[in-house]
Amino acid sequence: MVMKRSLSVDEVPDVQKDPHVLTGYRPPKQPWRFYLMSIFSAHNETVNVWTHLIPCIYVLFLMKTYSDELDFASDASSRLLLLLGTSNFTVQFLSACAHLLHSRSVAAYYVTFTLDFLGIAFYSATTGTAQYLLSSEASFFRAMHPWFPWSCVLFSCCYFAANAHAHVTYRGCDPERSMIQVVSFSTMYLWSILPLMHRIYSDIFNGSVDDVTWMHVRHILLVPIGSFFHVSEIPQSFFPGMCDVIGHGHQIFHVIISMSFMIQLEASFIDLQNRRHLDLGRPIDLSITTYLVVLFTSYGYITSVFVRKALSKLKANT
Structure with missing residues (x-):
């Protein structure tokens, strides 16, 4: 399908306008196939899509490689790494879909980016849980047992609800929206990395920093940089206007965050290989099934509430 003429910022709905991006917008109200095929055309979302799809493919490759050494079917510890890899893939894939499909309509914009926030929340909850059970120090594990994974669920749900609310209520340029996004993400992220921050501090204090600890340091630092x-x-x-197709800060953000995700996945795999969780005497007694049921039930409820709110808002404005 031939890419139609791209639009300028003055020709698209307000909610889809990206600050300082003046051209390269795709026309709305086209068939879904048009937006799917636009992945092979040059527009202001092309790089945003590919900077998530390529990491998606790499995650699948890594998980296939790890499956040769781990027993995902029967070992609870290995399933935690599988859960981390799954959430890594999910957050990248949902974000790629949001950037690829949101231009079809204002409704598509609201729905796809709500799902994007869901992916971020899911990744934060699972990464906090995996780091707590696979990578933390025994003293931190005992102090936080057994409620730390459930607190990760709570923080991720608060983040998801706060960002979905800001997404529906405020325009992209509103300072209230930016404040909600920054505060909610920072709170959720800092909580999820507490096990690693304690481990890094302990290793530095004890003079026992190894290569894996430095890998954790790197993936933690890449998040604020991105x-x-x-x-x-x-x-x-x-x-303005010169970074519309390539060079946009959001594209740089995607690349750096994806690097962080991959380093974290590799570091968690090495921790699992080193049997850190067993050497420290910690049991993996969390019911992953119960954890996921609570997590997805909460996400489903939040999604339904704010998608309905967004569609009702659109209906009221027409």
Whole structure:
């Protein structure tokens, strides 16, 4: 399918306008196939899509490689790594879908990015749980047992609800929306990395820092670095219209965050290989099934509430 003429910022709905991006917008109200095929065309979302799809493929490759050494079917510890890999794939895939499909309509914009927030919340909850059970120090594990995984669920649900609310209620340029996003994400992220922060501090204090600990340090630091480009809108704020197709800060954010995700997955795999959780005497007694049922039930409820709210808002404005 031939890509139709791209639109300027003045020709698209307000909610789909990206600050400092002046051209490259896809026309709305086209068949879904048009947006799916636009992945092979040059527009202002092409790089955003591919910077998530390529990591998706790499995650599948890593999990296939790990499956040769781990027993995902019967070993609870290995299933935690599988859960981490699944959430890694999910957050990347849902974000790619949001960037690929949101231009079809305002309703599609609201729904796809709500699912994008769901993916981020899911990844945060599972990464906090996996790091707690596979990578933390025994003293932290005992102090937080057994409620830390459930607190990760709570923080991720609060993040999801807060961002879905801001997404539906405020425009993209509103400072209230930015504040909600920054505060909710920072709170959720800092809580999820508590097991690793304690481990890093303990290793430095005891002089026992190894290569895997440094891997955890790297993936933790990459998140605020990537978020800086997302929040600051650099470099496009200095060169409006020049970073529309490539060079946008959100694209840089995608690349850096994906690097963080991959390093974290590899570090967690090495921790599992080293049987860290068993050497420290911790049992993996969390029911993953119960955990996931509660998690997805909560996410499903939040999604239904805010999707209905967004569609009702659109209906009221027409």
